[in-house]
Amino acid sequence: MGRGALLNLRGLGQSLMMLAEATVFLPMTLGRRQRSEVFTQLYVTGIKSLGVITIVAAFTGMILALQTGLELRRFGLQQNIGTAVTVVMLREMGPFMTALIVAASVGSAIAAQVGTMVVSEEISALEIMSINPVRFLVTPRLLALALMMPILTIYTNILGIAGGALVGATQLQVSFQAYIDNAQLYAENKDLYVGLLKAFVFGIVIATTACHQGFIATEGAVGVGQATRRTVIIAFLVILVLGYMLTRLFYR
């Protein structure tokens, strides 16, 4: 138990050190020869996750609208689902659902790639060539996830709110216009900004966790598998806890 806690603390320390080092290299990553890697990672993170995000986002909004709408209808307040869905999507579900999908798809892929590079000596080869693996691998992925997560979250929010409107119009007798008017009445810009801040932080968490787990992978394919599994679990837990803390910070 005590040993496990110490190992977790050591892992946390290593992750934070790696994050700090990767941040120092940010200006270099924007240089001419490294820029293409950032664009590649932006593409991998953003475009390749779009399919799953589209489905999850739309259904999240639809489920939210249906569940809250059915309860509100008992009190004749179903016209308020516009606010309920929009505020929940902007503040919480948009960044949260996006982060879960990106952690499971992109995060696990990063951990697998870096882990495979470790066990196949590619990281050692980089070190011998005096190419800092953190600068070469972590910084572009960190930058791409930190930039792309808020963008993906905006996309998730739009689809989620649209999904809610669809359910409102077809099953709860709340017109599209009434849904939008109600949403605009109570949702604030702050809700959007806090959600985007969360998305930004979650992006950093996913990149850092995935790269760190990849770097500490050992024992061949089994180790790479474990790194992938640990990335998803750790990222999910940290996203949940940080999500709560940020909510607590901005909404008292």
Place this chain on the structure above:
Amino acid sequence: MIRFENVTKRLGSRNVLDGFDMEVKVGEALVICGPSGMGKSVTLKHMVRLLTPDSGRVMVGDDCVSEARGRELERIRSRFGVLFQSGALLQWLSAGENVALPLREHTNMSDTEIERLAREKLRMVELEDAFDRAPSDLSGGMRKRVALARAIVTNPEIVLYDEPTSGLDPVTSRTVDELIDHLRKQLGITSVVVTHDLHSALAIGDRIAMLHNGKAVEVSAPAEFINSKNEVVRGFLEAQYITRRGPWEEGLQK
């Protein structure tokens, strides 16, 4: 050129190197051989500080690589090229981009000049046509040759080869051996080759070092090595059908 001074390295519960002393001379091809798990690759990794000794030190010329850090370590490492056992090519880059990588990272050369040099090195390993091919499209032997081109693209003083012929068929193995020998003679590179393939060792080595129980139990020229009275060496030679009567004779008879 490279000197191990009383180096000890413990991995797990075992002393892989135990008061290990060895010297690699300028311009020579030293082959390190021995059974699996006797510290051949560990020895190689100490030369470029992928591992650090528990005690003792490793010198590269006047530089102590086992104590170097930061820029100093980068400078020492820049004297080396390394051919890893698996080739260690970056899978998402083409063969040409892999070879060009050290130049892109550490020089201000134009893209055209970098490509010209990368093609030139690929031509030296007879793979210029593979410039645009992905590592996954190449055979094991081709991957090793591309990795060799990458190892020499910065014109290093020393090239380390970790099991360069492992996993290759005999014909390709001999081709890689010839390439190593040719590059050393053509470019005057000091070579350190780790292998358990004694046929390779005898073909390309100026001297052969035999590792056993964390020490170099024999370091001698091929002709002396083959006649060694050391039991470990004899056992290793005989296991590969190599006797005093000649490397191939008995193997063929059997």
